[in-house]
Each structure stands twice: as structure tokens, then as C-alpha cells.
Amino acid sequence: MADWTFDGGSSPSAQASASGTASSGDEVSDRTSVITGRLKQIYRKVVLPVEKRYKYDYFYESPYLSDVEFDAKPQVMLIGQYSVGKTSFIRYLLGRDFPGQRIGPEPTTDRFTVLINGPEERVIPGNALSVHPDLPFRGLERFGVSFLSRFEGSQMPSSVLRSVTLVDTPGILSGEKQRTNRGYDFTKVVAWFAERADLILLLFDAHKLDISDELKGAIDALKGHEDKIRCILNKADQIDRQQLMRVYGALLWSLGKTMTSPEVARVYVGSFWQEPLRTMDNSELFEMEEKDLMKDLAVLPRQSAVRKINELVKRIRKVKTLAYIIGYLKQQMPSLMGKEKKQNKLIADLPNVFRTIMKKYNLAPGDFPDITSFSNKLRETKFAEFNTMQQKQIDALDEVLSKDIPALMEELPSERDSPETLRAKMGGAVGGGQGIVSVPIPKTAAKYGKQEQFDGNPFGYSQEDQDHYWALQDSADRLVGSFEALGPEGGFLSTQKARDVLVKTGLSKDQLRQIWNLSDMDRDGLFDRDEYVVAMFLCDAVIQKGRPIPAELPASVVPPSKRHLLK
Ligand SMILES: Nc1ncnc2c1ncn2[C@@H]1O[C@H](COP(=O)(O)OP(=O)(O)OP(=O)(O)O)[C@@H](O)[C@H]1O
Numbered sequence: 001m002a003d004w005t006f007d008g009g010s011s012p013s014a015q016a017s018a019s020g021t022a023s024s025g026d027e028v029s030d031r032t033s034v035i036t037g038r039l040k041q042i043y044r045k046v047v048l049p050v051e052k053r054y055k056y057d058y059f060y061e062s063p064y065l066s067d068v069e070f071d072a073k074p075q076v077m078l079i080g081q082y083s084v085g086k087t088s089f090i091r092y093l094l095g096r097d098f099p100g101q102r103i104g105p106e107p108t109t110d111r112f113t114v115l116i117n118g119p120e121e122r123v124i125p126g127n128a129l130s131v132h133p134d135l136p137f138r139g140l141e142r143f144g145v146s147f148l149s150r151f152e153g154s155q156m157p158s159s160v161l162r163s164v165t166l167v168d169t170p171g172i173l174s175g176e177k178q179r180t181n182r183g184y185d186f187t188k189v190v191a192w193f194a195e196r197a198d199l200i201l202l203l204f205d206a207h208k209l210d211i212s213d214e215l216k217g218a219i220d221a222l223k224g225h226e227d228k229i230r231c232i233l234n235k236a237d238q239i240d241r242q243q244l245m246r247v248y249g250a251l252l253w254s255l256g257k258t259m260t261s262p263e264v265a266r267v268y269v270g271s272f273w274q275e276p277l278r279t280m281d282n283s284e285l286f287e288m289e290e291k292d293l294m295k296d297l298a299v300l301p302r303q304s305a306v307r308k309i310n311e312l313v314k315r316i317r318k319v320k321t322l323a324y325i326i327g328y329l330k331q332q333m334p335s336l337m338g339k340e341k342k343q344n345k346l347i348a349d350l351p352n353v354f355r356t357i358m359k360k361y362n363l364a365p366g367d368f369p370d371i372t373s374f375s376n377k378l379r380e381t382k383f384a385e386f387n388t389m390q391q392k393q394i395d396a397l398d399e400v401l402s403k404d405i406p407a408l409m410e411e412l413p414s415e416r417d418s419p420e421t422l423r424a425k426m427g428g429a430v431g432g433g434q435g436i437v438s439v440p441i442p443k444t445a446a447k448y449g450k451q452e453q454f455d456g457n458p459f460g461y462s463q464e465d466q467d468h469y470w471a472l473q474d475s476a477d478r479l480v481g482s483f484e485a486l487g488p489e490g491g492f493l494s495t496q497k498a499r500d501v502l503v504k505t506g507l508s509k510d511q512l513r514q515i516w517n518l519s520d521m522d523r524d525g526l527f528d529r530d531e532y533v534v535a536m537f538l539c540d541a542v543i544q545k546g547r548p549i550p551a552e553l554p555a556s557v558v559p560p561s562k563r564h565l566l567k
């Protein structure tokens with residue numbers, strides 16, 4: 001498996017994984033997208049025909065579901081006062097710059113930017129986004145042209161964006177400026193995104209805690225979504241411990257006053273960008289906080305898959321009940337005379353009709369439509385033209401509820417899983433083991449001043465070389481950025497892609513094979529981020545410094561995530 005040829009990619013393993021990734025699209029390794037694919041199938045094959053037969057869209061004023069509803073990724077919205085570091089946070093999370101990115105001390109982001117995954121890097125204008133059939137931004141055109149000109153998509157290949165969509169927002173200004181500058185209703189737009197978001201990150205600047213009336217207004221627009229809000233006290237390394245305690249207290253106090261939620265929102269404290277901490281006073285705390293926050297992000301794909309399943313279950317139960325109601329009403333119709341009279345009588349007697357159907361078919365009261373609006377809808381119809389009940393269709397719906405859906409739920413990783421079952425569900429991801437989620441923990445060793453990652457003296461490499469390696473680690477961003485740009489899937493580069501990168505270095509096949517064998521530490525034929533960094537380091541050492549390729553990977557360059565693999 002680990003053995004690798006560089007002569008045109010004819011090795012069976014290279015071919016297998018190259019065709020595997022190319023043919024089945026972007027997200028083959030992502031478990032949740034397999035699950036949403038199955039949901040889509042169930043809906044189209046089993047549920048939709050019943051909806052159409054009994055006019056679910058008319059009675060529930062709810063359009064038939066399209067693929068977008070199933071495919072939409074969990075969304076994370078960032079909001080806060082200007083210059084709190086929203087865009088920098090996104091940049092840090094992605095491990096790279098993004099098209100249209102602007103970071104600076106003055107108010108910089110002047111538009112809503114959605115960051116989405118896609119094969120090529122480009123900026124998509126707002127009016128195109130809002131009409132795109134495959135993207136969940138339809139409906140935004142109602143906020144007018146001045147909003148659309150301040151709405152933008154930033155597309156790039158990124159493993160993070162394969163799991164979530166990020167929404168960057170313009171910083172909230174204080175006072176007059178806020179009101180005069182924007183030609184659209186900022187709060188309403190925030191509310192629109194909040195409604196659709198799975199997580200809302202509310203950022204504050206520890207160095208300059210300022211909760212203006214405008215910010216309070218924006219927080220107000222998040223009402224009803226308190227459970228999605230996480231607060232971030234950013235730039236917390238800019239102040240000393242005592243100041244930090246004071247600021248933290250002040251923030252909790254004003255949040256308690258501003259947010260009507262009974263529980264205090266979780267506040268993550270730290271400095272969420274790639275630069276090293278300014279003071280190390282609280283470095284351990286910050287590092288733990290960051291890990292917790294990344295976990296919050298990492299569970300999103302699962303949460304959103306669960307939500308989609310639950311919503312479909314609710315819908316199926318309603319569809320099934322509607323089929324019974326319509327079928328029953330149709331059945332009550334006399335075959336010749338007095339149809340209208342009978343119809344009016346049934347409508348007038350609807351509560352009893354519902355009760356009869358409920359008992360007869362053992363249905364739940366919660367699955368019945370609202371009586372008043374349903375009677376109004378019925379008045380506009382002719383019962384005689386209704387379709388009859390088809391037991392086969394109902395049986396198929398029951399089968400989905402009792403077999404298919406529970407099976408799908410079983411496939412989702414959960415807290416109850418053991419490491420083994422979890423790994424199996426996540427498609428056998430090895431090493432880093434993030435599997436279902438490809439939200440990576442950003443490289444933090446350099447940032448938190450951790451030296452233990454590359455201890456000892458590497459195989460006769462000089463101090464200069466070590467410094468060089470450290471520089472590589474320090475600019476892990478750059479490397480990670482280039483790694484991300486290569487389009488890893490589920491955190492891994494396919495054999496084909498890894499091969500292409502290595503070939504580009506111009507080293508000989510033999511050298512490359514040795515480097516590959518050293519850096520594919522878990523021997524799965526793929527490169528994860530750490531393995532990629534090691535490979536690039538080795539190539540660099542050979543090319544730049546003329547070093548020999550070592551026979552074994554020196555302990556000093558084995559990343560912590562791989563130490564257990566090498567004795
Ligand atoms: N964790 C951090 N610690 C210290 N400074 C930071 C941090 N993150 C960002 N900055 C700096 O703060 C300034 C504002 O950053 P950024 O543009 O990311 O903020 P923003 O919230 O997106 O602002 P805006 O609302 O104006 O778009 C920049 O100068 C940036 O370099």
C-alpha cells in the first residue's frame with residue numbers, strides 16, 4: 001500500500017484512490033453527506049408521491065422539499081463590533097487567506113460574506129448567490145439591491161468548508177455612522193441568517209470591551225436562537241490576568257442583561273488567530289478553551305444531520321395523517337347525489353371526523369393539522385375529486401419510520417460509541433481520527449509556545465536546519481494553507497493529489513518514493529496534514545540543503561499525532 005510509483009500513476013493503489021475520489025465527487029468521505037443523500041432518496045421515492053397525491057403543499061402551505069434543503073451545510077455566523085477579529089478568526093479556522101478577505105484595524109468588512117466550498121477560488125456576487133438554485137440563500141433578494149451589493153460569496157476548496165458554511169458579517173459600528181452607512185435593514189438580515197444558522201459566534205474584544213446600543217440591537221435580533229449562541233472573548237492575551245477577570249465579569253454581566261436566556265451563554269476566552277500569544281500568563285487556559293470551541297464546531301455536521309432526520313420524520317407523520325384524512329373524506333362521499341351537502345356537513349363536523357380517524361388508525365393528535373385553517377382550505381376543494389387512500393403508500397411510509405430512519409440514526413456517530421465503533425462509522429479514519437468532521441484543530445503548538453513537539457536533536461541536522469523546520473512550523477499556516485488549497489477530502493489528500501505535489505518538487509522517483517515511505521506514517525496511502533508537512537520538510541531539506549534522505553524518520557520530526565505509530 002505504502003509503496004508508490006512515480007512513473008505516471010500506474011500503481012494500483014494510486015489508481016484506485018484517484019478514481020474513487022474523482023468519480024464520486026467532493027464529499028465521498030463525508031459520512032453525513034452519505035446520510036443526507038439517503039434522506040433525499042427516501043423523500044423523493046417514498047414521501048413526495050404521497051405529498052403530491054394528497055396535496056400536502058396546498059394544505060400545509062409548505063412547498064415540496066428540494067435538494068437544497070437536504071444538502072445545505074450547517075452554517076456558522078460570526079457577528080460583533082467592528083475590529084473584534086471576526087475575519088481573522090475565519091482566516092485562522094481556514095488556515096489560509098480567502099478571496100475577497102479584508103483584515104485591518106479600521107472597520108474593514110463592509111458586506112455579508114458567505115464562505116463556501118468549491119473547486120476553484122472565486123468571489124460570487126450577491127445577486128448571483130441569491131438566485132442560485134443549489135445554494136441556501138434564496139429569499140435574500142427581499143432585502144433589496146443595496147443589500148445584494150453588500151452580499152458576497154467567497155468560494156475556495158477547503159476541508160473546513162466541506163463540513164460547514166461560514167458567514168462573515170460587517171462589523172457593528174456605533175452611533176450615527178451605523179444608521180447612515182447601510183442602505184438596508186442590518187438587523188433584519190442578521191435575523192434572517194440567525195434563523196438558518198446552526199451556530200452563532202458573538203465576538204468581543206477583551207482589549208476594548210464595548211457593548212454599544214447597536215450591538216445590543218443586533219443581539220436582540222438573535223432572540224429565540226439563544227441556544228445557538230457562543231460568545232468569544234477575543235484578544236484576551238493583550239491584557240493581564242487581573243484585567244481579564246474584570247473584563248470577563250463585565251461581559252457576563254452585560255450579557256445577562258442583554259440576553260433573555262435563562263442560562264448564561266458559554267464564553268470562550270482566548271486569542272483566535274495564528275499569531276503567537278502576546279503573554280503566556282493564561283496560555284493553558286486559552287489552549288483548552290480553543291479546543292472546546294473547536295469541538296463545538298466539530299459536532300455541527302452531526303447535529304445538523306440529526307436535525308434533518310427529525311424534520312423529515314415530523315413531515316412524514318403529517319403526510320401520513322393527511323393521507324388518512326383525505327382518503328376518509330373521499331370515502332364518505334355519496335356516489336351520486338348530495339355531494340355538496342355531505343361535504344359541508346363533514347367540514348362542520350371536522351373535530352369529530354379527526355377524532356374518528358385518530359382512533360381508527362391509531363394516530364397522534366400532534367400530527368393533525370390546525371382545524372380552523374384546514375377547514376378553510378377544505379372549503380376551496382371538492383371532496384369528490386380527492387384521491388383515494390392507498391394502503392401500499394402508507395405501508396411504505398411506515399417502513400421508513402420504523403426501519404430506514406432508525407438505521408440511519410444508528411449510522412451517525414454518537415457519544416455512546418466506543419473508539420472502535422466510532423472509527424468504523426467514520427469510514428476507518430486513522431490517526432487524527434476526525435472522520436465525520438473535517439473541521440481541523442488549527443496548528444497551535446507554535447502559537448502556544450509549545451516546544452515539546454520537536455524535541456531532541458534531529459538526525460545530524462544543524463541548529464540552522466531545526467530553525468528552518470521551526471520556521472516551517474511557524475508558518476504552518478502557509479503549509480496548511482497550501483495543503484488546504486490542494487483540496488483534502490475529510491482531512492486527507494488522495495494518493496493522486498499527494499503524488500502530484502511531490503512530483504512537482506522535481507526530485508527523482510527514487511527520492512520521492514523514500515520520502516513518501518517516511519512521511520505516510522500510518523501507511524494508509526493518503527496524506528493528512530501532519531504527514532504533508534513532514535513530506536514537504538523532507539523535500540525542502542533535500543532540495544534547499546542538499547541533505548541525504550534519512551533511512552528512518554528521526555523522532556524529532558515525528559508529529560505528536562503519529563508518535564504511537566513509530567516505536
Ligand atoms: N486575536 C487577535 N489578537 C490581536 N489582534 C487581532 C486578533 N485578531 C485580529 N486582530 C487584529 O484586529 C484588527 C481587526 O481584525 P479583523 O479585520 O479580523 O476584525 P473584524 O472583526 O473582521 O473587523 P470588521 O468588523 O471591521 O470587519 C486587525 O488589525 C487584526 O490584525
Ligand SMILES: [Ca+2]
Nearest residue numbers: 086087108109
Ligand atoms: Ca471583518
